[in-house]
Amino acid sequence: MIEALDQLDRSLFHLINGVHSPFWDEVMWGVSSKIAWIPIYALLLVMILRKFGWKQTLMIVGGIGIVILLADQLSASVLKPWIARYRPCQLEAEMGVVHIVNNKCGGLYGFVSSHAANFFGLATFLSLLFRNHKATIGLILAAMLVAYSRVYLGVHYPGDVLGGAMLGSLCGWVGWVCYNWGKKRMEK
DSSP states (O other): OOOHHHHHHHHHHHHTTTSHHHHHHHHHHHHHOHHHGHHHHHHHHHHHHHHHHHHHHHHHHHHHHHHOOOHHIIIIIIHHHHHHOBGGGGGGGGGGTSOTOOOOOOOOOOOOOOHHHHHHHHHHHHHHHOOHHHHHHHHHHHHHHHHHHHHHSSSSHHHHHHHHHHHHHHHHHHHHHHHHHHHHHHHO
Protein backbone atom coordinates (compact mmCIF):
# COMPACT_ATOMS: atom_id res chain seq x y z
CA MET A 1 0.00 0.00 0.00
CA ILE A 2 2.74 2.49 0.98
CA GLU A 3 4.74 1.63 -2.14
CA ALA A 4 1.68 2.19 -4.34
CA LEU A 5 1.05 5.60 -2.73
CA ASP A 6 4.72 6.52 -3.14
CA GLN A 7 4.63 5.53 -6.81
CA LEU A 8 1.43 7.54 -7.35
CA ASP A 9 3.07 10.52 -5.62
CA ARG A 10 6.15 10.28 -7.84
CA SER A 11 4.06 9.87 -11.01
CA LEU A 12 1.97 12.91 -10.16
CA PHE A 13 5.15 14.85 -9.37
CA HIS A 14 6.62 14.06 -12.79
CA LEU A 15 3.35 15.01 -14.49
CA ILE A 16 3.34 18.45 -12.81
CA ASN A 17 7.09 19.10 -12.82
CA GLY A 18 7.55 17.79 -16.37
CA VAL A 19 5.46 20.53 -17.97
CA HIS A 20 7.31 23.82 -17.74
CA SER A 21 8.34 26.91 -19.67
CA PRO A 22 10.52 29.95 -18.99
CA PHE A 23 7.40 32.09 -18.46
CA TRP A 24 5.87 29.70 -15.90
CA ASP A 25 9.26 29.19 -14.26
CA GLU A 26 9.29 32.90 -13.40
CA VAL A 27 5.64 32.97 -12.35
CA MET A 28 6.02 29.97 -10.03
CA TRP A 29 9.30 31.31 -8.66
CA GLY A 30 7.45 34.51 -7.77
CA VAL A 31 4.52 32.61 -6.24
CA SER A 32 6.93 30.74 -3.95
CA SER A 33 8.77 33.92 -2.97
CA LYS A 34 7.83 35.18 0.49
CA ILE A 35 8.63 38.75 -0.54
CA ALA A 36 6.14 38.66 -3.41
CA TRP A 37 3.28 38.21 -0.91
CA ILE A 38 4.08 41.34 1.15
CA PRO A 39 1.53 43.53 -0.71
CA ILE A 40 -1.17 40.90 -0.09
CA TYR A 41 -0.24 40.72 3.59
CA ALA A 42 -0.42 44.53 3.80
CA LEU A 43 -3.86 44.50 2.17
CA LEU A 44 -5.06 41.81 4.59
CA LEU A 45 -3.76 43.85 7.52
CA VAL A 46 -5.65 46.94 6.30
CA MET A 47 -8.83 44.85 5.92
CA ILE A 48 -8.43 43.44 9.41
CA LEU A 49 -7.78 46.90 10.88
CA ARG A 50 -10.88 48.35 9.22
CA LYS A 51 -13.10 45.49 10.33
CA PHE A 52 -11.79 44.89 13.86
CA GLY A 53 -9.91 48.00 15.06
CA TRP A 54 -6.41 48.27 16.59
CA LYS A 55 -6.91 46.35 19.82
CA GLN A 56 -8.41 43.29 18.20
CA THR A 57 -6.00 43.50 15.25
CA LEU A 58 -3.08 43.10 17.65
CA MET A 59 -4.70 39.96 19.03
CA ILE A 60 -5.34 38.70 15.49
CA VAL A 61 -1.69 39.29 14.57
CA GLY A 62 -0.76 37.34 17.71
CA GLY A 63 -3.00 34.49 16.57
CA ILE A 64 -1.41 34.54 13.12
CA GLY A 65 2.00 34.51 14.80
CA ILE A 66 1.02 31.36 16.71
CA VAL A 67 -0.18 29.73 13.48
CA ILE A 68 3.01 30.48 11.55
CA LEU A 69 5.27 29.56 14.46
CA LEU A 70 3.51 26.21 14.93
CA ALA A 71 3.26 25.37 11.23
CA ASP A 72 6.81 26.39 10.40
CA GLN A 73 8.49 24.78 13.40
CA LEU A 74 6.50 21.54 13.28
CA SER A 75 7.18 21.15 9.56
CA ALA A 76 10.82 22.23 9.45
CA SER A 77 12.17 21.26 12.85
CA VAL A 78 10.08 18.21 13.76
CA LEU A 79 8.56 16.40 10.79
CA LYS A 80 11.22 16.91 8.10
CA PRO A 81 14.12 15.48 10.15
CA TRP A 82 11.92 12.81 11.77
CA ILE A 83 10.36 11.46 8.56
CA ALA A 84 13.51 12.19 6.49
CA ARG A 85 11.88 11.93 3.05
CA TYR A 86 14.25 13.36 0.49
CA ARG A 87 13.13 16.16 -1.78
CA PRO A 88 12.82 15.09 -5.43
CA CYS A 89 15.64 17.49 -6.36
CA GLN A 90 17.92 15.83 -3.77
CA LEU A 91 17.59 12.27 -5.06
CA GLU A 92 20.43 11.05 -7.22
CA ALA A 93 18.01 8.83 -9.17
CA GLU A 94 16.03 11.95 -10.14
CA MET A 95 19.03 14.02 -11.29
CA GLY A 96 18.54 15.17 -14.85
CA VAL A 97 14.82 14.34 -14.70
CA VAL A 98 13.61 16.91 -12.17
CA HIS A 99 13.18 20.43 -13.53
CA ILE A 100 14.69 22.80 -10.96
CA VAL A 101 14.21 26.56 -11.34
CA ASN A 102 17.12 28.94 -10.61
CA ASN A 103 19.23 26.04 -9.28
CA LYS A 104 17.35 26.24 -5.96
CA CYS A 105 16.54 22.95 -4.29
CA GLY A 106 16.20 23.74 -0.59
CA GLY A 107 17.17 21.51 2.30
CA LEU A 108 17.68 17.78 2.19
CA TYR A 109 14.19 16.72 3.33
CA GLY A 110 10.81 17.73 2.00
CA PHE A 111 8.01 16.11 4.01
CA VAL A 112 6.09 18.22 4.94
CA SER A 113 6.23 21.39 2.89
CA SER A 114 6.71 24.40 5.17
CA HIS A 115 5.39 26.73 2.46
CA ALA A 116 2.17 24.71 2.23
CA ALA A 117 1.87 24.45 6.02
CA ASN A 118 2.31 28.19 6.51
CA PHE A 119 -0.05 29.25 3.72
CA PHE A 120 -2.78 26.75 4.61
CA GLY A 121 -2.42 27.70 8.28
CA LEU A 122 -2.89 31.37 7.44
CA ALA A 123 -5.77 30.58 5.05
CA THR A 124 -7.55 28.50 7.70
CA PHE A 125 -7.11 31.11 10.44
CA LEU A 126 -8.26 33.99 8.22
CA SER A 127 -11.19 31.99 6.86
CA LEU A 128 -12.39 31.37 10.40
CA LEU A 129 -11.84 35.04 11.21
CA PHE A 130 -13.61 36.56 8.19
CA ARG A 131 -16.40 33.97 7.89
CA ASN A 132 -16.88 35.04 4.28
CA HIS A 133 -17.37 32.50 1.50
CA LYS A 134 -15.58 34.56 -1.19
CA ALA A 135 -12.65 35.35 1.09
CA THR A 136 -12.32 31.69 2.03
CA ILE A 137 -12.27 30.63 -1.62
CA GLY A 138 -9.60 33.25 -2.40
CA LEU A 139 -7.46 32.26 0.59
CA ILE A 140 -7.65 28.53 -0.18
CA LEU A 141 -6.90 29.13 -3.88
CA ALA A 142 -3.85 31.22 -2.93
CA ALA A 143 -2.62 28.46 -0.60
CA MET A 144 -3.21 25.84 -3.32
CA LEU A 145 -1.26 27.96 -5.82
CA VAL A 146 1.71 28.16 -3.45
CA ALA A 147 1.52 24.40 -2.84
CA TYR A 148 1.37 23.72 -6.60
CA SER A 149 4.36 26.02 -7.18
CA ARG A 150 6.48 23.93 -4.82
CA VAL A 151 5.87 20.81 -6.94
CA TYR A 152 6.32 22.75 -10.18
CA LEU A 153 9.69 24.06 -8.93
CA GLY A 154 10.87 20.50 -8.22
CA VAL A 155 11.37 20.91 -4.49
CA HIS A 156 8.42 18.86 -3.18
CA TYR A 157 6.33 15.85 -4.08
CA PRO A 158 2.53 16.34 -4.11
CA GLY A 159 2.35 14.28 -0.90
CA ASP A 160 4.70 16.77 0.78
CA VAL A 161 2.39 19.68 0.03
CA LEU A 162 -0.72 17.66 0.94
CA GLY A 163 0.88 16.85 4.31
CA GLY A 164 1.80 20.52 4.69
CA ALA A 165 -1.77 21.56 3.87
CA MET A 166 -3.17 19.23 6.52
CA LEU A 167 -0.63 20.31 9.14
CA GLY A 168 -1.16 23.98 8.31
CA SER A 169 -4.95 23.66 8.50
CA LEU A 170 -4.64 22.08 11.93
CA CYS A 171 -2.26 24.84 13.06
CA GLY A 172 -4.67 27.46 11.68
CA TRP A 173 -7.44 25.98 13.78
CA VAL A 174 -5.20 25.86 16.88
CA GLY A 175 -4.27 29.52 16.33
CA TRP A 176 -7.97 30.34 16.00
CA VAL A 177 -8.74 28.59 19.29
CA CYS A 178 -5.89 30.48 21.00
CA TYR A 179 -7.08 33.78 19.53
CA ASN A 180 -10.64 33.18 20.78
CA TRP A 181 -9.38 32.18 24.22
CA GLY A 182 -7.34 35.40 24.42
CA LYS A 183 -10.23 37.49 23.11
CA LYS A 184 -12.61 36.12 25.77
CA ARG A 185 -10.05 36.79 28.52
CA MET A 186 -9.57 40.38 27.30
CA GLU A 187 -13.31 40.97 27.27
CA LYS A 188 -13.59 40.02 30.97
